[in-house]
Amino acid sequence: xxxxxxxxxxxVAFYSLTxxxxxxxxxxxxxxxRFFKPIYLMVLLRSMWLAIISTFICLLIGYPAAMILAEKxxxxxxxxxxxxxxxxxxxxxxxxxAWMTLLERKxxxxxxxxxxxLPQLDLMYNNQAxxxxxxxxxxxxxxxxxxxxxxxxxxxIIEAAEDLGxxxxxxxxxxxxxxxxPGVMSGITMVFMPAVTTFVISRLLGGGQFTLIGNLIEQxxxxxxxxxxxxxxxxxxxxxxxLSMGVMSKYDKxxxxxxxx
Amino acid sequence: MPDEIIRLVDISKEYNxxxxxxxxxxxxxxxxxxxxxxxxxxxxTTTLRIIAGFEYPxxxxxxxEGVNINDVPPYKRKVNTVFQKYALFPNMNVEENIxxxxxxxxxDKKLIKSKVASILELVNLSxxxxxxxxxxxxxxxxxxxxxxxxxxxPDILLLDEPLAALDLKLRKDMxxxxxxxxxxxxxxxxxxxxxxxxxxxxxxxxxxxxxxSIQQVGTPEDIYNEPQNAFVADFIGxxxxxxxxxxxxxxxxxxxxxxxxxxxxxxxNTPVDVxxxxxxxxxxxxxxxxxxxxxxxxxxxxxxxxxxxESQSKYNWMIHSTLMEPVGTVVGLNILPNDIQxxxxxxx
Numbered sequence: 121x122x123x124x125x126x127x128x129x130x131x132v133a134f135y136s137l138t139x140x141x142x143x144x145x146x147x148x149x150x151x152x153x154r155f156f157k158p159i160y161l162m163v164l165l166r167s168m169w170l171a172i173i174s175t176f177i178c179l180l181i182g183y184p185a186a187m188i189l190a191e192k193x194x195x196x197x198x199x200x201x202x203x204x205x206x207x208x209x210x211x212x213x214x215x216x217x218a219w220m221t222l223l224e225r226k227x228x229x230x231x232x233x234x235x236x237x238l239p240q241l242d243l244m245y246n247n248q249a250x251x252x253x254x255x256x257x258x259x260x261x262x263x264x265x266x267x268x269x270x271x272x273x274x275x276x277i278i279e280a281a282e283d284l285g286x287x288x289x290x291x292x293x294x295x296x297x298x299x300x301x302p303g304v305m306s307g308i309t310m311v312f313m314p315a316v317t318t319f320v321i322s323r324l325l326g327g328g329q330f331t332l333i334g335n336l337i338e339q340x341x342x343x344x345x346x347x348x349x350x351x352x353x354x355x356x357x358x359x360x361x362x363l364s365m366g367v368m369s370k371y372d373k374x375x376x377x378x379x380x381x
Numbered sequence: 382m383p384d385e386i387i388r389l390v391d392i393s394k395e396y397n398x399x400x401x402x403x404x405x406x407x408x409x410x411x412x413x414x415x416x417x418x419x420x421x422x423x424x425x426t427t428t429l430r431i432i433a434g435f436e437y438p439x440x441x442x443x444x445x446e447g448v449n450i451n452d453v454p455p456y457k458r459k460v461n462t463v464f465q466k467y468a469l470f471p472n473m474n475v476e477e478n479i480x481x482x483x484x485x486x487x488x489d490k491k492l493i494k495s496k497v498a499s500i501l502e503l504v505n506l507s508x509x510x511x512x513x514x515x516x517x518x519x520x521x522x523x524x525x526x527x528x529x530x531x532x533x534x535p536d537i538l539l540l541d542e543p544l545a546a547l548d549l550k551l552r553k554d555m556x557x558x559x560x561x562x563x564x565x566x567x568x569x570x571x572x573x574x575x576x577x578x579x580x581x582x583x584x585x586x587x588x589x590x591x592x593x594s595i596q597q598v599g600t601p602e603d604i605y606n607e608p609q610n611a612f613v614a615d616f617i618g619x620x621x622x623x624x625x626x627x628x629x630x631x632x633x634x635x636x637x638x639x640x641x642x643x644x645x646x647x648x649x650n651t652p653v654d655v656x657x658x659x660x661x662x663x664x665x666x667x668x669x670x671x672x673x674x675x676x677x678x679x680x681x682x683x684x685x686x687x688x689x690x691e692s693q694s695k696y697n698w699m700i701h702s703t704l705m706e707p708v709g710t711v712v713g714l715n716i717l718p719n720d721i722q723x724x725x726x727x728x729x
Contacts, residue, residue, distance in 0.1 A: 274466070274468060276464045276465075276466060276468040277468045277469075277470060277471075279435055279455070279462075279464070279468065280462070280464055280468040280469075280470070280529075281470070281481070282435075282454075282455045282456050283433060283435075283455050283456070283460075283461055283462045283530075284456075284461065284481050284482035284485060284529070284530075284533065285456045285457075285482050285485045285486055285533070286456055286481070286485045287456055290485055294470075294481070295470060295472070298472040299471065299472055
């Protein structure tokens with residue numbers, strides 16, 4: 121525990137609070153101050169914005185999917201669950217590369233369109249492609265928690281509501297949805313966090329012209345070698361994620377009790 | 382009958398080829414406390430769910446005040462259910478749970494509040510409005526479930542083994558409370574249980590079911606004293622069921638002895654089932670008894686002793702008596718004609 125969790129964190133914190141000068145190491149907040157320049161803030165905003173949109177789309181697709189899966193009489197449940205989990209066994213990079221070959225200018229989809237004499241589409245290197253990549257990669261993380269909460273709802277509760285005069289719309293709004301909120305919350309967290317920090321998807325499908333916060337951190341470490349600034353951005357991200365999780369679980373608490381905070 | 386409220390006509394229900402209910406015909410009257418009694422898997426819950434509308438009968442129909450309600454969905458039926466595991470809404474507090482049905486009907490808020498308050502008083506839970514349902518004990522949750530159903534003023538209240546999860550003492554108290562509630566409110570109760578004592582205590586009418594068909598319908602006294610077949614006799618209370626031969630009217634032979642009885646119309650020399658309640662067998666000195674036997678075991682049951690007496694033809698009689706005879710004693714047994722119940726041979 122100490123080695124794997126605490127040590128790296130201490131290291132990151134140490135780097136973020138220091139700069140290397142000719143005289144040696146000096147403690148400073150410079151790295152953090154530097155981040156609050158418009159250019160970097162724009163990157164942060166764009167990352168958050170794309171992550172929020174992807175999370176929202178995941179929720180829109182994931183919730184109904186989870187509902188269908190949790191449906192009592194749904195007899196292809198096992199197959200569907202397997203299909204959903206199967207891609208997760210493959211390397212994340214590989215899957216994203218696979219989409220590249222599909223979406224490319226000369227990729228499979230455009231070839232097909234060309235074959236049908238339809239106009240070619242710019243499917244890659246834009247915001248939509250990045251969002252698409254995020255939704256594709258993170259959708260299971262939305263569906264599974266919601267599914268697990270939904271499938272645990274006692275069917276007699278739904279029957280009781282029906283018995284008391286509620287039609288299916290009221291049952292959903294007053295019973296099923298409120299009871300599924302913990303699943304929705306953990307789904308949102310599990311999608312939003314990797315989405316906001318991803319750098320692979322934005323680089324591969326966004327073509328590098330869409331710098332996200334993850335790319336920025338990666339650049340600091342691998343390209344410019346400015347570990348101190350990179351650490352500072354990482355620390356800021358960590359704080360943002362921690363804060364948003366705190367807000368989430370606080371909201372969650374009102375309904376469920378317990379949680380991180 | 383003018384006060385008939387529910388009639389089941391030739392109801393059958395199949396699940397994947399197995400018959401859960403076979404030609405159920407049953408008439409239930411207004412203000413009646415009816416109990417569906419039977420072992421698990423006898424179809425009593427299925428019958429209840431058909432009345433509630435959660436199951437659709439494979440054939441036959443449900444008449445509500447003479448109108449076929451087969452196609453009326455549960456949420457439009459004037460029937461409310463108390464579920465076995467209460468099925469309270471975990472995301473709502475006590476008050477919200479009870480108010481749910483009224484809110485759905487878009488009743489005036491003030492009216493809802495006063496109705497909830499008065500129903501909570503009825504179930505002795507005043508002051509619990511804002512409590513979360515998880516913080517309640519089993520008995521309290523049970524009352525909330527009953528209140529949630531009753532507040533809608535249904536014509537019929539369906540109860541699916543509502544007391545099964547409670548401990549004995551609480552169960553007895555709730556039985557009396559439920560019965561009182563039913564009398565006071567004048568609502569028809571249809572109650573499902575596998576507990577014969579519960580059925581006898583609470584009901585106006587008991588419907589004994591087995592393997593998806595009705596065995597007997599009658600008052601608790603009828604069911605106990607005049608069981609129509611060996612199954613009912615065995616299920617309702619404890620009984621000695623022994624093979625016998627009806628020699629002619631008013632004379633039956635069992636355990637190698639001839640006994641006078643009060644039954645007739647079985648023909649002559651017909652094999653029959655003879656049912657005798659354990660408390661109806663009198664232990665007398667060895668030479669004064671119609672039967673003779675050896676006490677094999679004695680168990681103290683609180684109110685009475687339960688003794689097993691083996692007769693000369695090796696039949697083990699179960700006897701309940703407040704007086705105890707030690708194991709190994711040879712005793713005589715007497716049975717009055719009135720206490721001998723003769724039934725046609727049937728499947729047990």
